[in-house]
Amino acid sequence: MRNVLRLGFRLLAVALVAGVLLGLTDYFTKEPIAAQRLRLSEEARLQAFEDADAFQRVDDAALSGDVTDIYIAQKDGQNAGYVVSVSPKGYGGPIAVTVGVALDGTVTGVVIGTNSETPGLGKRVGEPAFGQQYVGKGGTFSLQSGTDSAIDAVAGATVSSRAVTDGVNQALSAAQQLAQGE
Amino acid sequence: MKQNRSWQIILNGLFNENPTFRLVLGMCPTLAITTSVVNGLGMGLAATFVLICSNVFISLLRDFIPSKVRIPAYVLIIATFVTMAELLLEAYAYSLYQSLGVFIPLIVVNCIILARAESFASKSRPWPAALDGLGMGLGFTGALVIISSLRELFGSGTILGLPVFGEAFQPALILVAAPGGFITLGLAMGLINWIQNSRKGEM
Incomplete structure (x- = not known):
């Protein structure tokens, strides 16, 4: 019985130190990480809509499906389009x-x-060549060949390619809905 | 400690007890990420870093941790360390985090680290434990680079993302997919065992 307690307390001590260390690290890195992420999402918006010079968040947008955020892209104070954040599975x-x-x-x-796709396979949807396929086109994208809005999936990563395509379609319809509402 | 023994510990991890080819540890990350040389190198170096640190910590705590609860204690130490490394990298070294970030969570489940904690660090002083971490880490990195070069070269026709063959080359996509990982690992392991066995035969 005494031995069990001794073992338990030793383990508790290790866990306690680990917990305190993790808590401290989290406390000190929380702000820099949040700032990094904010900077990153701003950069992503600018990359997705190069012509814009300002982005205004649509606070009261009705978000459906995988859409997480909608911004109005502005150029010289005029609405130039939308930037939609989606997170398809x-x-x-x-x-x-x-x-x-x-x-x-x-x-x-x-x-x-940010994504957790398999490095070397699914992660390759992040390569410019894949994203470039959507640019300049509208309508409903699909992985099926033969249509104008056909997208070539990354070899061996159909699930990831389909997810991105699905996300782009959702973003397009979200932007359309917002445009019609105005 | 003698110079000689330090080298012996490092070389042991690189060759005699190479974690991938001889101890056959850490197969899951090996199969998963060796699709390109950059990935192999990144995973290897990140794992080396964690191995050295966890080995030193566990060696320092070897008298404090009772053997009956050593496994949960080790897992706790390794996971804490990996999580802290991830948070610190994301906050203060973002470019490094972007290239290594995907591998860091995978390191927690890399059994090389637990295996070295159990079989070496828990019985050694901190300095040899650190050397063992370095040797094992470099051995792991080397093995990953060998496998990933083969898979990248024949699977996508590139090395470090640069095309090697002409336009006419048709890459064997299967090598980049999961079965290709098993095939390449099996062949590489067989080749290395064959070389070592035939050497022994000569002596």
Whole structure:
């Protein structure tokens, strides 16, 4: 009995130190990490909509499906389009996708952010060549060949490619809804 | 400690007890991430870093941790260390985090680290434990680079992302997919065992 207590207390001591260390690290890194993420999402918006010079968050947007955030892209004070953040479910959890949509409903850019896709396979949807396929097109994208809005999936990563395509489609319809509402 | 023995510990991890080819540890990350040389190198170096640190910590605590509860204690130490490394990297070394970030959570489940804690660090002083971490880490990195170069070269026709063959080359996509990982690992392991066995035969 005494031995069990001794073992338990030793383990408790290790766990306690580990917990305190983790707590302290989290406390000190929370702000820099939040700042990093904010900077990163701003950069992603600018990459997705290169023509814009300012972004205004739509605070009261009705978010549906995987859409997490909608911004109005502005140029010289005029509405130039929308930037929609979506996080469709990929092979290894949600994939952060930032989609720029012009006023005419075509895609201006697709930027892949944080994701847990398999390195070397699913992660390759983040390569510029894949995202570039959407640019300048509108309508409903699909992985099926033969249509104007066909997207070539990354080889061996159909699930990830489908997730991004699905996310872009959702972003397009979210932007369309917002445009019609105005 | 003698110079000689230090080298012996490092070389042991690189060759005689290479974690991938001889101890056959850490197969899951090996198969998963060796699709390109950059990934192999990144995973290897990140694991080396964690191995050295966890080995030193566990060696320092070897008299404090009772053997009956050593496994939960080790897992706790390793997981704490990996999480702290991840948070610190994300906060203060973002570019490094971007290239290594995906591998860091995978390191927690890398059994090389637990295996070295159990079989070496818990019985050694901190300095040899650190050397063992370095040797094992470099051995792991080397093995990952060998496997990932083969898979990247024949699976996508590139090395470090640069095309090697001409336009006409049709990459064997299977090598980049999961079965290719098993095939390459098996062949590489067989080749290395064959070389070592035939050497022994000569002596």
